[in-house]
Amino acid sequence: MLASGPLSGKWTTYVCLLSTLSTLFAPAVSVKEHDFKKCDQSGFCKRNRAFADHAVGTSAWQSPYNVLPDSGAFKDGQFQATILKTINDKGETVRLPLTVSFHESGTARVTIDEEKRQKGEIELRHSSKARKERYNEAEQWVVVGGTSLDKEAKVAFEDKTQITVQYGPSSKFEAVIRFSPFTVDFKRDGQSQIKFNDKGFLNVEHWRQKIEPPPEPEKKEGEEAEGEKKEEEKKEESKGEDESTWWDEQFGGNTDSKPRGPESVGLDISFVGYEHVFGIPSHAGPLSLKQTRGGEGNYQEPYRLYNADVFEYILDSPMTLYGAIPLMQAHRKDSSVAVFWLNAAETWIDVTKAKDSKNPLALGSGSKLSTSTHWYSESGLLDVFVFLGPTPHDITEKYGELTGTTAMPQEFSIAYHQCRWNYNSDDDVKDVDAKMDKFKMPYDVIWLDIEYTDEKKYFTWDGHSFKDPISMGKQLESHGRKLVTIIDPHIKNTDNYPVVAELKAKDLAVKNKDGNIFEGWCWPGSSHWIDAFSPAAREWWASLFKYSSFKGTMENTWIWNDMNEPSVFNGPETTMPKDNLHYGNWEHRDVHNLNGMTFHNATHHAVKSRKPGELQRPFVLTRSFFAGSQRVGAMWTGDNQAAWDHLKASIPMVLSQGIAGFPFSGADVGGFFGNPEKDLLTRWYQAGAFYPFFRGHAHIDARRREPYLAGEPYSTIIAAALRLRYSLLPSWYTAFRQAYLDGTPIIKPMFYTHPSEEAGFAIDDQFFVGNTGLLAKPVTDQDREMVDIWIPDNEVYYDYFTYDIVPTSKGKLVRVDSPMNKIPLLMQGGHIFARRDRPRRSSALMKWDDYTLVVTIGRDGKFAEGDLYVDDGESYDFEKGQYIHRKFVLEAGKTISSTDAEGRDPKSIKEGEWFKKARNILVDKIIVVGAPSSWSGKKEVTVESDGTTWTASVEYSPAAKGRAAFAIIKKVGASIAADWKVVV
Numbered sequence: 014m015l016a017s018g019p020l021s022g023k024w025t026t027y028v029c030l031l032s033t034l035s036t037l038f039a040p041a042v043s044v045k046e047h048d049f050k051k052c053d054q055s056g057f058c059k060r061n062r063a064f065a066d067h068a069v070g071t072s073a074w075q076s077p078y079n080v081l082p083d084s085g086a087f088k089d090g091q092f093q094a095t096i097l098k099t100i101n102d103k104g105e106t107v108r109l110p111l112t113v114s115f116h117e118s119g120t121a122r123v124t125i126d127e128e129k130r131q132k133g134e135i136e137l138r139h140s141s142k143a144r145k146e147r148y149n150e151a152e153q154w155v156v157v158g159g160t161s162l163d164k165e166a167k168v169a170f171e172d173k174t175q176i177t178v179q180y181g182p183s184s185k186f187e188a189v190i191r192f193s194p195f196t197v198d199f200k201r202d203g204q205s206q207i208k209f210n211d212k213g214f215l216n217v218e219h220w221r222q223k224i225e226p227p228p229e230p231e232k233k234e235g236e237e238a239e240g241e242k243k244e245e246e247k248k249e250e251s252k253g254e255d256e257s258t259w260w261d262e263q264f265g266g267n268t269d270s271k272p273r274g275p276e277s278v279g280l281d282i283s284f285v286g287y288e289h290v291f292g293i294p295s296h297a298g299p300l301s302l303k304q305t306r307g308g309e310g311n312y313q314e315p316y317r318l319y320n321a322d323v324f325e326y327i328l329d330s331p332m333t334l335y336g337a338i339p340l341m342q343a344h345r346k347d348s349s350v351a352v353f354w355l356n357a358a359e360t361w362i363d364v365t366k367a368k369d370s371k372n373p374l375a376l377g378s379g380s381k382l383s384t385s386t387h388w389y390s391e392s393g394l395l396d397v398f399v400f401l402g403p404t405p406h407d408i409t410e411k412y413g414e415l416t417g418t419t420a421m422p423q424e425f426s427i428a429y430h431q432c433r434w435n436y437n438s439d440d441d442v443k444d445v446d447a448k449m450d451k452f453k454m455p456y457d458v459i460w461l462d463i464e465y466t467d468e469k470k471y472f473t474w475d476g477h478s479f480k481d482p483i484s485m486g487k488q489l490e491s492h493g494r495k496l497v498t499i500i501d502p503h504i505k506n507t508d509n510y511p512v513v514a515e516l517k518a519k520d521l522a523v524k525n526k527d528g529n530i531f532e533g534w535c536w537p538g539s540s541h542w543i544d545a546f547s548p549a550a551r552e553w554w555a556s557l558f559k560y561s562s563f564k565g566t567m568e569n570t571w572i573w574n575d576m577n578e579p580s581v582f583n584g585p586e587t588t589m590p591k592d593n594l595h596y597g598n599w600e601h602r603d604v605h606n607l608n609g610m611t612f613h614n615a616t617h618h619a620v621k622s623r624k625p626g627e628l629q630r631p632f633v634l635t636r637s638f639f640a641g642s643q644r645v646g647a648m649w650t651g652d653n654q655a656a657w658d659h660l661k662a663s664i665p666m667v668l669s670q671g672i673a674g675f676p677f678s679g680a681d682v683g684g685f686f687g688n689p690e691k692d693l694l695t696r697w698y699q700a701g702a703f704y705p706f707f708r709g710h711a712h713i714d715a716r717r718r719e720p721y722l723a724g725e726p727y728s729t730i731i732a733a734a735l736r737l738r739y740s741l742l743p744s745w746y747t748a749f750r751q752a753y754l755d756g757t758p759i760i761k762p763m764f765y766t767h768p769s770e771e772a773g774f775a776i777d778d779q780f781f782v783g784n785t786g787l788l789a790k791p792v793t794d795q796d797r798e799m800v801d802i803w804i805p806d807n808e809v810y811y812d813y814f815t816y817d818i819v820p821t822s823k824g825k826l827v828r829v830d831s832p833m834n835k836i837p838l839l840m841q842g843g844h845i846f847a848r849r850d851r852p853r854r855s856s857a858l859m860k861w862d863d864y865t866l867v868v869t870i871g872r873d874g875k876f877a878e879g880d881l882y883v884d885d886g887e888s889y890d891f892e893k894g895q896y897i898h899r900k901f902v903l904e905a906g907k908t909i910s911s912t913d914a915e916g917r918d919p920k921s922i923k924e925g926e927w928f929k930k931a932r933n934i935l936v937d938k939i940i941v942v943g944a945p946s947s948w949s950g951k952k953e954v955t956v957e958s959d960g961t962t963w964t965a966s967v968e969y970s971p972a973a974k975g976r977a978a979f980a981i982i983k984k985v986g987a988s989i990a991a992d993w994k995v996v997v
């Protein structure tokens with residue numbers, strides 16, 4: 014490998030490679046924190062923090078940003094003006110165009126750019142080809158809707174010092190834009206919610222010409238001291254600004270040349286009266302974000318968003334991980350608001366909380382905290398969207414409108430996935446497939462990591478171990494199963510590999526700062542990277558996935574994109590140099606956090622177009638992501654470890670993904686690195702059965718751990734967890750439909766479902782599943798035989814498995830038994846949800862199975878409701894109305910009915926093949942938990958549907974020893990697609 018890779022004769026490359034290899038082969042150790050920057054090792058981070066400290070430490074600090082008098086104009090929902098930044102004591106200024114937009118969707122947007130200079134005014138320092146503009150294309154990749162201007166927005170007040178614009182639903186929202194200094198106060202119902210630049214941390218590092226120091230005059234003896242004095246003076250002149258990283262920056266032996274000099278943007282955003290802030294995934298920490306400026310229990314470092322390959326990440330840390338979504342939601346009792354910071358460059362966010370005496374809400378109670386945040390990005394526009402809620406659902410919905418919602422997944426992709434690095438051969442795959450059947454463990458997908466390829470050349474197979482991939486694919490297909498193969502963005506730089514030859518010949522790779530093809534190291538050794546920002550590159554990428562090009566793949570082969578941060582083993586912080594160049598001559602610096610998404614998206618579209626007319630919804634998993642990635646696939650939380658604390662950390666991480674609009678997420682079940690003890694593995698399966706994305710995965714050095722290897726009693730318990738997931742698939746799929754429609758998270762934290770219950774706001778180890786009322790609290794501690802579940806309301810709660818009435822009271826913890834074979838899972842009263850109870854080998858084999866409905870009667874003893882969404886689970890026909898969406902209601906404790914949830918006239922739907930067949934799927938059983946005692950003695954119920962009436966038998970079990978009464982209505986026999994009514 015060493016000898017065959019072109020080492021470009023560089024000693025540095027060689028050393029890097031060695032150190033990379035030694036890391037690869039070293040025994041599992043935690044990520045080396047020092048491989049990643051701390052704030053004071055990132056020039057602009059340090060400068061922005063220092064700027065904030067300076068502002069805070071200066072009495073009567075004046076932000077040097079003022080709206081130029083008379084420059085502003087409000088028209089058609091938009092306020093435009095020029096901000097003048099005073100850059101020195103002489104009063105010289107830089108012009109920064111400001112746009113504040115008000116959208117029909119109720120969001121507002123504040124954008125600050127920098128006026129383009131006259132040609133030649135600013136020369137790039139190096140001979141770089143980098144574009145001489147602030148990066149302004151993030152919107153093009155991220156925003157898909159919700160930005161039509163609100164023509165109804167109106168000026169409520171205006172004078173020389175400020176303008177107030179009313180906007181949003183019934184003009185309840187207001188933005189007060191003050192000019193000197195520039196600040197914005199966003200209000201709802203007259204109360205301040207979010208303030209920009211209230212603390213004066215606004216900072217737009219303007220472009221400037223580097224003043225090259227005059228050539229050093231030869232020093233004579235005794236002049237040393239004077240030289241030092243000059244340095245001092247220089248510092249004085251520049252107001253103490255630290256210029257040391259303006260023009261280049263070093264880290265870990267790499268130099269970042271900065272042809273454009275300093276150009277960061279920063280702003281303080283205060284959430285008035287809000288104690289909790291959530292979001293900005295991905296970090297391994299609590300859902301409710303911590304303070305970052307030191308103090309007991311707080312972080313010292315800001316939260317960082319700079320997508321990186323942070324394997325074996327440390328927990329409870331603001332360190333960056335693989336993906337970034339710069340959406341932050343703030344919540345207080347009965348109110349949610351949010352900001353979305355649209356910037357794809359390296360970004361850091363400080364969070365502090367303080368009692369705010371100016372906060373009118375604090376009056377009286379006195380104890381209310383406000384949260385202040387400070388955001389700064391290395392380059393690009395300052396571009397922030399503001400959401401004024403007031404509910405958490407309003408935030409996810411509007412954010413979904415803006416950046417898109419979760420793509421409707423293939424149904425198989427929300428079932429169980431079996432992965433490891435690696436299944437060694439097609440025989441190995443077939444064997445695991447057969448064993449899962451033998452042990453009656455359902456699964457849908459088996460995965461191949463990098464070793465299936467011929468020497469890490471993607472789109473090839475290792476001919477020795479995978480002799481006949483098609484026969485492997487066919488065996489899987491015979492039980493409706495799928496194969497996922499990994500395809501990464503690094504393309505092996507070697508001879509006789511047509512993919513790399515084409516990449517070079519067509520000039521579709523990322524370039525280095527000199528405009529030549531970038532070469533770095535990854536799994537295959539020397540590699541080049543496809544530049545998925547380029548339309549031509551995406552088109553070429555699509556050609557590689559055609560069945561005729563990627564031989565050995567077939568209709569049930571799907572794709573996994575890893576290493577797309579991108580991971581570059583010998584690069585700074587294991588990624589690409591920031592001065593690399595992408596399509597359009599944008600620097601990598603500008604687009605880094607978008608990189609993973611553009612690649613993931615390219616693969617999504619490639620898979621979608623494999624065969625003309627094949628309109629299957631693609632399944633593509635990604636490790637790296639950005640705002641908008643939810644439109645094209647699923648993510649997982651990267652390289653975790655087989656340890657209890659990693660299991661525990663996965664739950665807030667997955668919840669955070671949901672809050673930030675990318676709910677199709679999960680952690681590697683079992684932990685990627687290391688070998689889980691059997692109890693840990695078992696508990697992880699029980700937790701994983703509640704991740705929206707449910708995959709077992711293991712590192713190449715980890716022992717085999719397919720669930721049937723666990724031995725008794727573990728294998729049986731794991732099989733039960735898998736079957737629980739499979740039986741609830743109809744309800745999970747219904748939750749995905751909701752996420753697709755309006756961005757609702759799939760698993761929901763307490764603050765989301767119960768926004769008035771303050772005691773629940775920071776709880777992040779239990780959650781509700783979709784609209785089922787299922788409240789889960791997976792066990793994440795060893796030997797924990799009981800857990801305490803926090804109860805958010807006065808509803809009745811039943812144990813999922815025993816129908817026991819759990820003795821709850823609102824706002825209190827209730828202790829629930831959780832021996833190894835039990836997942837703490839409660840059913841909130843008042844819901845109806847669907848299951849498919851017949852155990853099968855895969856979800857595809859369940860496609861035509863009948864349904865069981867579970868009715869959990871609410872506290873009033875009479876009422877429950879819920880819904881079920883069904884479609885063919887694979888095509889886009891649902892977009893043409895080929896779906897069933899039922900609403901079930903139990904009324905007056907007497908009738909259970911099914912009607913079209915969207916009020917569609919059944920006759921208006923032209924039924925396709927799937928729909929016709931689906932009419933034959935029946936409601937088999939209805940289990941009514943908490944059935945009224947008036948049902949006792951009943952033997953029969955009447956079922957009415959389509960003008961026909963028949964009877965079904967009912968079996969009533971009275972309440973006993975803490976268990977609720979329940980009734981089972983058997984062989985209901987009504988079509989799932991039809992209107993029907995059961996009368997007791």
Ligand SMILES: *[C@@H]1O[C@H](CO)[C@@H](O)[C@H](O)[C@H]1NC(C)=O
Nearest residue numbers: 154155551610611614615618
């Ligand atoms: C995704 O790919 C399509 C097709 O090439 C392209 O039109 C779109 O701009 C891409 N979007 C992202 C986010 O990469």
